[in-house]
Amino acid sequence: MSDGVFAIAMTLLVFNIQIPDLADIKTGADFHNKMQEQVPHIFSWLLSFAILCRLWLTHNHLMSDHTSKSASFTSWNFLLLGAVAFTPFPAGLLGEYPDQTWSVILLSITYAVAALSIAGMWCIAPNRASAGARRVVLISLVMLLTSISASLLAALNPFWGLILWIVYVLGIAPLAHFLERYVFRGGDKIEGE
Amino acid sequence: MSDGVFAIAMTLLVFNIQIPDLADIKTGADFHNKMQEQVPHIFSWLLSFAILCRLWLTHNHLMSDHTSKSASFTSWNFLLLGAVAFTPFPAGLLGEYPDQTWSVILLSITYAVAALSIAGMWCIAPNRASAGARRVVLISLVMLLTSISASLLAALNPFWGLILWIVYVLGIAPLAHFLERYVFRGGDKIEGE
Amino acid sequence: MSDGVFAIAMTLLVFNIQIPDLADIKTGADFHNKMQEQVPHIFSWLLSFAILCRLWLTHNHLMSDHTSKSASFTSWNFLLLGAVAFTPFPAGLLGEYPDQTWSVILLSITYAVAALSIAGMWCIAPNRASAGARRVVLISLVMLLTSISASLLAALNPFWGLILWIVYVLGIAPLAHFLERYVFRGGDKIEGE
């Protein structure tokens, strides 16, 4: 249950960052001002998330319920969890302001950090030479590329950025299947069992 | 803890979809207008839920804490989890507007998707011929039938739809017990232990 | 992760039940009226909680990650989880209205249901004759008695009910320790290992 309490507290922290209300926002400048008001909240989230990560690590050592991973692997994993736990904020922002450039860019940055973390974990994973792990890193590079392209497209027109993400969601599963079958053949289990 | 952070972020996404306030709603037309305002939020939820599902799958391959399931089985499972994570929204809508046809229909659709996913998982499960698995699929078909009937009844009168769901909740446990004892006898463990 | 999504969705359902705002409430009668407005929400929570319980059971059979427990044991456990998941509502109500009789009574009823479920699970548990299990049931009977007494005291004066709960919280750990050491001796592990 300890892990659950940590996971929930770390994820709920993001709910202190408020999505500005539609009624208060008339122009793009209002949107920027309202977002700047959330900067201390984002800083507070970052600080407490980092402290809880460290605390969980120490707690975990005493409980010794889990197998040890290397320190660098754990750091990349915490970066990934940070991006995942942060997701409800940009997703809520996008739902409220789908026509704002920064909604799409913030969502894309969040997923770019997640994709980078996966790639970082891969660099350290002991099984990184296996066909399965090479497939994992290729898919996360596709995600990173989608994030960067979606940010650039959103700078021109937010809807194009969104469309790229929809293409990603629809296309990534067939792509993963294709890679598994024809490019990196290695059974459907990563560990080479 | 990683799984927990993913599960929580994916479930909390649905809380960005706001239940329209009772004070703002006077007629059925107001209700429809307010619901349409939530369409971008529902789209944003779908997009982020799908991306997080994919990310979890990739992450899980690197962590290799879990036994591999086939890709189709995982897809059906994600559809089920999507329906489950979505539940707080139609449940909240029903609590606020129990007399609105669409509250009952949206709840029923959510559970229909869940029942369909269970049936889909059954089609692929390696143990689908066992008595236990046949019982599972029959119960999920009863749930699917209840969902469809409750939607149709709600179109006439929302309360009839609700009564059907109450009948389902009260009747499904005895039905499962009856099936287990007299129809598909196969011990009380699915795996045939 | 599936278990996590179910657990979170089931617990978050209770957040659709709103704690009436302090500003709107002047008299005890206002409090009752506001609480009655939450009745459809409580009904909706009950309905969706019950459906999700059933769905999880079916899903669990297909995934077969868990050891099977008997159907009655699972039912008592779901009743317990329902009481636990409901806790944030009476706890929030108590924080907002510590001087209202019904805040204390609702909190006490919630814990009475939890204590009853533990007792119900004990009746079916295969290891119920062991010293450890007899200790568990005695402690849950103390909790049930506290709930009933606190409800009765709160009907006279809500603060007396609260004080009884504080006595319970402070006294139950020493009581459990005393029972373990002098009354039901059976090692500190329930299973008699």
Next chain:
Amino acid sequence: MSDGVFAIAMTLLVFNIQIPDLADIKTGADFHNKMQEQVPHIFSWLLSFAILCRLWLTHNHLMSDHTSKSASFTSWNFLLLGAVAFTPFPAGLLGEYPDQTWSVILLSITYAVAALSIAGMWCIAPNRASAGARRVVLISLVMLLTSISASLLAALNPFWGLILWIVYVLGIAPLAHFLERYVFRGGDKIEGE
């Protein structure tokens, strides 16, 4: 799933404590008054958290899914989980009022309690003589010292307290690495495997 429902209900309890609204607060005195209004909520959170901890312990004995820990170890762990579950409140307060002394002090007290619990768990842990466990307790003492110093600094100027926490977050990982390599050499696994 039972553990998940307990963990979530215990963590969500803290969301009944409301962060005072920026618009209502003009002076430090307003801030104190608004915080005092939250005292019953904090009391209600403490009460329900303690009751749920006890309930989980009893439930866990009946389910016997977990290995038994000693009663004192569990108590320290519950104190830690309480501090962790409480975190979203001071973190939200800090995000809303980064310039208020009490925001930083409350955050520091929360982490001081967490660090103390880790130290308390260490005193009882059977493997406390190992190099790894000595490292854990040293890191938690650094955290405790940071909490106390940050509180004192915040009494002079809240921003200095924050800067100390930032230094902690940036410096603790290199410190842990240094201790592991040069001071308490004991492999990178605590259990001495």
